């Protein structure tokens with residue numbers, strides 16, 4: 001007999017095996033109700049629940065309880081697994097309510113025509129909260145695919161490694177599922193992915209009613225630009241957009257080995273699109289955060305209530321802030337042009353975030369160019385330039401092992417920064433907290449705090 005649930009995550013192709021195990025102790029000593037409590041405990045432990053499938057092989061009386069837990073997270077990777085799972089889930093009125101996540105994986109089985117109709121093969125699953133599509137080719141799906149997906153509304157939609165030829169193929173996925181969180185990793189354009197030009201003007205629609213958070217990741221610049229040029233994901237509740245370029249969305253911090261970026265792609269490709277995403281004409285009175293993390297720096301554009309240490313807001317205008325997080329690979333030839341392009345967003349404040357190590361390693365030319373830019377006509381309403389220690393916690397040093405900003409210079413960090421940003425000092429907009437930086441001899445009260 002085959003007790004192996006073929007749909008279970010990571011085991012979509014489980015082969016038939018006999019239940020021929022001999023217990024090393026007398027199982028019959030305990031009533032099945034007690035064993036079910038044990039199985040429930042195994043299922044609730046994230047370190048043990050991968051053993052559930054083995055438990056289902058122990059004896060017939062354990063099968064039902066094990067499957068009750070196993071159908072929480074489902075992988076459909078073939079026509080057979082879909083058929084098998086559909087039969088199983090309909091076998092008990094309890095099972096549809098157990099399913100929380102369905103992953104549709106198109107990387108194993110050809111043909112993949114079953115993907116187009118899988119939602120109509122399944123009963124309604126009231127607690128489904130996540131749908132994941134892995135390695136599916138959207139160019140192969142027939143028109144029913146998107147229509148049938150409206151049967152699977154849920155809070156989270158994840159797409160990993162999909163092929164697409166037109167941007168609406170992806171946006172229709174989102175509007176069919178109507179998720180609160182949408183994650184996309186590694187979308188691959190087939191041929192020349194295109195979109196009607198009028199999509200740019202439709203950024204303020206209400207097509208994505210519940211969409212709150214978007215996270216997208218691309219391994220290279222060309223693919224990110226191809227995707228972002230068709231960007232139409234706006235909605236009345238959208239508050240957070242996270243974009244990773246140069247690395248996979250699931251590998252947040254891989255080692256950087258240097259990269260070649262074409263100037264055209266770099267300056268005119270992505271960054272004007274980011275400004276459009278951050279400032280759609282209809283949404284300037286809504287809080288929003290757009291974070292773009294690249295291998296050479298992170299840029300976080302934020303629109304929010306003014307901070308408490310700022311001057312009172314005019315009427316209810318939200319404040320716009322730009323935070324640039326540097327790393328040891330930050331080059332002025334990359335960072336400075338990006339800041340120039342982003343300046344059309346009329347920021348009220350700019351935060352430069354870096355570690356003392358970065359400060360010592362980076363070419364001083366970068367601060368000179370940024371100083372000129374931030375104090376010039378590009379930033380007419382800018383009234384605050386903050387320099388923050390990336391290693392500090394809540395404005396204080398993490399510990400006193402922090403290196404100084406300079407090998408030879410133990411002056412107050414304020415003096416060192418003032419020297420590097422003379423134009424911003426002249427405008428009276430530069431600010432830093434010397435409690436965040438080690439080795440200040442001038443303001444050594446109180447002593448460097450310890451954090452336990």
Ligand SMILES: [Zn+2]
Pocket residue numbers: 412413414434435440441442443444
């Ligand atoms: Zn100081």
